[in-house]
Amino acid sequence: MRKWWPLVTVCLGTFMLLVDVTIVNVALPPMATDLSTSFSTLQWVIDGYALSLGVLLLGAGALSDMYGHRRFYVGGLILFAAASLACGLAADSTLLVTARVIQGIGAAAMFTTTFALLNSSYQGRDRGVAYGVWGGVSGAASAIGPILGGLLTEGFSWRWIFLVNLPICVAAVVMCFTALRPDGERRPGGFDLWGTVTFTIAAGTLTYAVIRANDEGWSSPKTWGLLIVSAVALAGFALIEHYGDNPMFDLALLRNRSFSGILTAGLLVNFAAFAAFTYTSIWLQSVIGLSPLQAGLTGLPVSIGSVLASGFAGARLHGRSPRLIIGGGMLLIGLGSLLSGFLLDADSSWPALMAGYAVVGLGVGLVMPALASSAMGAVPHRRGGMAAGSLTTARQLGYAIGIAILGTVFAARAADELGSTDAAHAVAAGQAARLAGSFGEHVIRAAAAAGLDAGFYIGGAAGLLGALAVFLLVRPAAVPDEPKEPALAAN
Template identity: 80%
Template sequence: MRKWWPLVTVCLGTFMLLIDVTIVNVALPQMATDLSTSFSSLQWVVDGYALALGVLLLGAGALSDTHGHRRFYVGGLIVFALASLACGLAANPALLVTARVVQGAGAAAMFTTTFALLNSSYQGRDRGVAYGVWGGVSGAATAVGPILGGLLTEAFSWRWIFLVNLPICVAAVIMCFTTLRRDGARLPGRFDLWGTATFTLAAGTLTFAVIRANDEGWSSIKTWGLLAVSAVSLAAFGLIEWRSADPMFDLRLLRNRSFTGILTAGLLVNFAAFAAFTYTSIWLQSVTGLSPLRAGLVGLPMSVAAMLASGFAGARLHGKSPRLIITGGMVLIGAGSLLLALLVGPASEWPALLPGYAVIGLGVGLVMPALASSAMAAVPHQRGGMAAGALSTARQLGFAIGIAVLGTVFASRAADHLGSSSAAHALAAGQAGRLAGSVPSSAIHGAAAAGLDAGFVISGVIGLICALAVFVLVRPVSAPEPSVREAVGV
């Protein structure tokens, strides 16, 4: 049993950092009430974490290679713990969002060292078992997040979804020093500071522009100014990486059509499959009146369907072209989102979500394992770590951008129905109760349904576009053999 303690140590950190992507969703209405947050602040509570985790993964990987993987993992745990404490004690939205960004930075430091720590701890068959367990824990974090968030929020308060991380972090740090191998001497290497800075600026200003468009409008000079900064920063990142002798991301990988298609799928799958759940959780609690726990349980059919589809794909679709598997999965995700748009109306309750959730779950179960293995097979072996980091980065960025875009759409459609931007923002921020005295209940339900339906339609279209892109770009080859790099978390 002793040999598996390094795996337990790594899985503790992985479970925490992945569960914090989704655990906040069911707590958003209570946060909004306690902190009197604006709609933009509520979006940043989710996006700040996902964005920091996404944009810092590649740079953190390079730093961990030179400074030591155990050192970096421990440092990430400490940063994550302190930021979690700050989240739990936050007295206003600005402090909460700032702490979430720092928490995301700590999560990036932990996540980027996962493969290296498992590789150094296990060999041969044991390594395969370790990666299988780690992959299962990663998948479980996605399913458990909303349920655990609902339990903690309902039994105590939303602050405990962050404070519960503290004892786990303390235990994980102690286990790092007692179970993981010591790092050797620091290796020489150059950190791609300018590449990291320009990529972070590009992703951050793009997300900020979309969120700010809720208040400023798409015709605003400020909105277009932010978009211009994002475009210039992205161009600068490309130029820096092209000219760098040791790039954070080798742009030559994009010459491979299959890898480009897989990276596109990674960027769009979280947008199409998961971004709308932030707003369905708000709708379930603040409009239909569900408790945080029941709202979390509504998503369980999707998780079950994903696990069943993943098991079926592993048993029956081995050796099939990943092009067809990913394309079929994205078609299901798109179809599930469009089904939600058809079923959710002003008079709907939580059962209206279940059929669409189940179809989306089937698609997710097909796409996620195939994405990971295909990304590794599409690039040279020595670029496998870079490919894994790029795929994880794309998925987190797609999630962050999706939340921003769908939030703008939700608020815009709700404003059209309510005739008031401030009322629409209050509804989107989970504060429907504040509108009860001044806005008819039928109008609130109609506005919420309109906002959700518009988001589902966009998610569905994104899913179908992604399916077409994968079918066109990814070459029709046999599925790659399983690899220890296949497990890439949410």
């Protein structure tokens, strides 16, 4: 049993950081009421974590190679714990969002060292077992997040979804020094500082522009100014990666049609499959009246469908073309989202989500396992780690941008129904109860349903676009039997 303690140590951190991607969803309504947050701030509670985790992964990987993987993992755990404590004690929304961003930085430091730590601890068959267990823990984390969040929020307080991380972090840090091999001396290497800076600015200002559009409007000079800054920063990033000495992303990989198609699917899969869940959770609690735990349990069809589909794919589709598996999965995700939008109206409750969720889950079960091996199978062996990191970055950015876009659309559609932007923001932020004296119950339900419908339809379109990109770009070659190393997972 002693030989598996390094695996337990790594899995503790992985489980915790991935749970924190989804655990927040069911806590948003009570969080909004307690802190009197605006709708935009509520979006940043989720996006602050996802963005900082996503944009820093590639750069953090280079730093961990230089300074030592165990040191970096321990540092990430300590930073994550401190930020979790700050989240749990936050007296206002500004402190909460700031702590979530720092929490994401700690998560990136942990996540990027995962495979290096497993590789240094295991060889041969044991390494394969370790990767399999780690993959199962990663998948379970995303599914358990909303349920665990519902239990903690309902049984104690929303603050405990953050405070529960503290004993886990302490245990993991202790185990790092007893179970993981010490790092050697600092290794030489380069860090792409300006690439990291420009990429962070590009992703951050794009997300901020979409969220600000809730208040300023799309025609506002502020919104367009942010979009221009994002475009300039992205262009700067491309130049730095092309001419720099230590690029964190090799732009030549984008000339590979198959990899470009897989990366596009990675960017759109979390957008299409999961971004709408944030707003359905708010709707289920603040409009329909479900408890946090009940709202979390509505996601079970996604989890069950995902497990069934991944099991079927592993048994029956092994060695098949990634174009078929990933493209078919993205098609199912798109159709499932469209089905949810079609079945949901002002008189609906949670059962209206079940059929669409089940179809989305089947698609997720096909796409997620295949994305990992396909991305690395499409690039040279020496670029396998870069392919894994860029895929995870794309998934996190897709989720963050999806949250921002669907939030803007939700608020705009609700405003059309209510005739009031402020009232629409109250519904979107989980504060529908304070509108009871001004609007009838059916009007509020109709406004929320209109916002959710639009979100599901956009998510469905993103899924279909991802399927089209895969069918057009990915070559019909079989996935190698043994991938170089598993890609980093995310929600």
